[in-house]
Amino acid sequence: MTYNILEKYEMVPTVHLMKIQAPDVAKATKASQFIILRIDETGERIPLTIADFDVVEGSVTIIFQEMGKTTKYLAKLTTDDTLQDFVGPLGCPSEIEKLGTIVLVGGGVGVAPIYPQAKAYRKAGNKVISIIGARSKNLLILEDEMRTQSDEVYITTDDGSKGHHGFVTDIVQNLLEGDEVINRIVAIGPPVMMRAVAGVVEPFDVETLVSLNPIMVDGTGMCGGCRVSIGGETKFACVDGPEFDARKVDFNLMMSRLGLYRSEESEAVEHYESECKSKTGCGDECTCH
Ligand SMILES: Cc1cc2nc3c(=O)[nH]c(=O)nc-3n(C[C@H](O)[C@H](O)[C@H](O)COP(=O)(O)OP(=O)(O)OC[C@H]3O[C@@H](n4cnc5c(N)ncnc54)[C@H](O)[C@@H]3O)c2cc1C
Ligand code: FES
Structure with a gap:
């Protein structure tokens, strides 16, 4: 099939x-x-x-x-x-229930997995505050879609080309220091962003979940490739996650494991691109596969 x-x-x-x-x-x-x-x-x-x-x-x-x-x-x-x-x-579905106010944080392509969560939390009767960030405004995705599924939307760009000039964590910090009671935060994006969110929420008593993206092979808990350390315990992100309590994740271990195959990955790209160009002769503008 x-x-x-x-x-x-x-x-x-x-x-x-x-x-x-x-x-x-x-x-x-x-x-x-x-x-x-x-x-x-x-x-x-x-x-x-x-x-x-x-x-x-x-x-x-x-x-x-x-x-x-x-x-x-x-x-x-x-x-x-x-x-x-x-x-x-x-993977395990998110535990979506009516909690009150949910802050959803999406960075870069991480806005994509945040979108179905916005829909589900809204449908369950929560107030949804979304924070979506990108390096620059031309890299921002799903802004209109997120607006339709959120009660409030904050936009951040690293270069200040749209919304707040800075990182999503600046807005998370402002919200945590404000008057509104926040019942849950969910952050999805590059590991450095999720680690930064975990750092910002540390002094506050707010449940915070991150969706981890370690290297996966079979996705069924058999190979051990996706093992992560959560509160000192080994978990498999594919069957125990991908969502975990942000404050318990050993991000440094996960990030070092993500880089394990960097030289093989670079070689694979070089091989793929040179094979493709030599097959077609279309040079750097190659659009074939
Ligand atoms: C549960 C989960 C959900 C994900 N969802 C998305 C998503 O919605 N959109 C998106 O753009 N990316 C997502 N990713 C990351 C995506 O899987 C990797 O970008 C992709 O596997 C890279 O493959 P590649 O051959 O193009 O790059 P490669 O050159 O092979 O790798 C580039 C980088 O991608 C990561 N990576 C490589 N292979 C894997 C693998 N088998 N599993 C996980 N990470 C890998 C590593 O960090 C690596 O350094 C997700 C990862 C996980 C674990
Ligand atoms: S991908 Fe193999 S155990 Fe999770």
Whole structure:
């Protein structure tokens, strides 16, 4: 069985949206779950969060950033292509309930996994305050969608081109020091951002969850590739997570494990790009795969 690509476009430079026909996955999905896909028989398995799903259409939407060989290859696919494997939903769904005021923090492509959470928390009757950040305004994704699912939206950019000039953590700090009672914070983005959020919330008594993105292989708890340390205990992010209490995560260990295969990953990209260019002769403007 292969999976049809129903829609595919570049949202902002190097970040792509892809809608895939996968009715069984759509039917079973809940907020914060992910899929593992493989483009073809020889491809690497990569995990991506389900950014949206439509049970009636039988579709699942993923939003991904070009990082290395597989995501660059995925970015070149069109609606004429198919995916070999699309396994999911994987991971534990978020425990969504009516708590009061929820602050959702999304950084970069991390805004994509925050979006289904905004929908779910809103549907459960919570007040949703969203903080979405990017390096610059041209890299900001899902602003309109987040506005429709949030009671308040704060935007931050590192270069000050839109919203608050600074980091998402500045707004988290302001909210925590303000008068509003915050019942839960959920932060998703690059590990450095999630570690910074964990640092800001440390002195406050507010439950804070982060969605971890260690290297995953099988996604079923068998290989041990995604092990993380939570409050000194070893957990597997694929079956025990991906959401964990921010204040218990050993971010330094997770970040060092993420870098374990950096030289192999660089080699794979170089090989992929040179093979592609030599096949087609289209040079640096290569758009083939
Ligand atoms: C649960 C989960 C959900 C994720 N959701 C998203 C998402 O919604 N959008 C998105 O853009 N990215 C997401 N990621 C990260 C995404 O899986 C990696 O960017 C992708 O695997 C990189 O593959 P590559 O071959 O293009 O890059 P590579 O060159 O192989 O790697 C680039 C970097 O990506 C990370 N990475 C590589 N392989 C894996 C792997 N098998 N599992 C996890 N990380 C890996 C490492 O940090 C590595 O240094 C998620 C990761 C996890 C664990
Ligand atoms: S990915 Fe293999 S144990 Fe989690």
